[in-house]
Amino acid sequence: MNEEGYLTNFSQWTKEVGEEISKEVNISLLPRHWEVINYLQEEFKKEVPLSIRKIGKSGVVDIKEFYALFPTAPLKTATKIAGVPKPASCI
Numbered sequence: 001m002n003e004e005g006y007l008t009n010f011s012q013w014t015k016e017v018g019e020e021i022s023k024e025v026n027i028s029l030l031p032r033h034w035e036v037i038n039y040l041q042e043e044f045k046k047e048v049p050l051s052i053r054k055i056g057k058s059g060v061v062d063i064k065e066f067y068a069l070f071p072t073a074p075l076k077t078a079t080k081i082a083g084v085p086k087p088a089s090c091i
Contacts, residue, residue, distance in 0.1 A: 006079070006086050010044065013083030021081045025072070029081075033069055036061050037082040044084040050075065051089040 002008055005024070007017070018037060022029050029037075039060045043050055052075050056063035070077040076090045 004080075004086060007083045010041075010083050010085075013041075017083060018081050021083075025077050025080070027070065027077070027081070032061075032065075033081075036066065036069060036078055040079055040082040040084055044082070049089070050079065050084075050087040 005021070007013055019029060022033075027033065036055075039055075039058060040050060043054075048054075052063060052066065055061060055066055055075070061069070066074050066078075073090075075087055079085070079087055079090075
């Protein structure tokens with residue numbers, strides 16, 4: 001992991017790793033969280049840049065629900081749990 005807590009090698013991510021990271025950020029993962037995490041990972045594998053706007057238009061989750069699932073810094077938190085690098089759109 002880097003200094004911000006993101007995995008530096010996506011291939012090391014497992015569901016268990018995601019669960020441990022979620023505990024560190026005080027999120028109990030429900031099936032809906034996993035749907036979003038899987039979406040983020042698929043987009044990362046396709047090398048598609050991630051942004052909140054793109055996620056809101058994905059059909060997977062709307063922005064309001066995204067914020068409800070990951071209340072504190074949703075894109076940063078969700079990508080961290082998903083094991084993908086911090087998006088360029090996040091400061």
